[in-house]
Amino acid sequence: MKKIVEVAKSIDEAIQAGLAKLGVTKDDVEINVLVEPTKGFLGFGAKDAEVELIVKNNPVIEGKKFLTDVFNAMDLQVEIEEYELDNQKVLNLVGDNLGVLIGRRGQTLDALQYLVNISANRDTDNNVRFLLDAENYRDRRKKTLESLADRLADKARKSKKDVVLEPMSPYERKVIHTHLQNEQGIFTRSQGQEPYRKIVIGTKKTNGSRK
Secondary structure (H helix, E strand, O other), X not given: OOEEEEEEOOHHHHHHHHHHHHOOOHHHEEEEEEEOOEOOEOOEOOEOEEEEEEEOOOXXXXXXXXXXXXXXXXXXXXXXXXXXXXXXXXXXXXXOOOHHHHOHHHHHHHHHHHHHHHHHOOOOOOOOOEEEEEOOHHHHHHHHHHHHHHHHHHHHHHXXXXXXXXXXXXXXXXXXXXHXXXXXXXXXXXXXXXXXXXXXXXXXOOOOOOO
């Protein structure tokens, strides 16, 4: 839990100084007045205000701070947009040449997303699910996966054999399972252990399960 103690002539001045150092707003902190300011008498016995500011456990603030620290260490200029989608907090990265943050098939982006979820929810009971995106990568990848799913479902249907895909992240597997869940005569299931868990697409000779 991050906290700071500030001393100033008035309570408000101490609060504002503390907020500036912490980089947060008044809504993000708990404020405890440790010492009330006094004017004293003829300049003697005067006391400054002493205020303690405690940052509330806010996963969104912690998640954005974690990313900002990473970007600063990489000397990258990145803005972070946030919005809600399907009970998730999307943190969308905006900047130039963000390919280094996406990585091959989104592996770097997935790794960052995992670390954000761990770091941001470490000291709170109100867990927030984060989805990290950059340059609209998630939507583009979703369309690519859906196209791949269609092709491989057709291949499985024609060959009457199961088609096994390469290992994928839970997010990517969910995209394929969801896309093919109503495909007539086709089942999908996951097999293996993380991080090598992969999807099997086949025809419905037996009941398939989706995970």
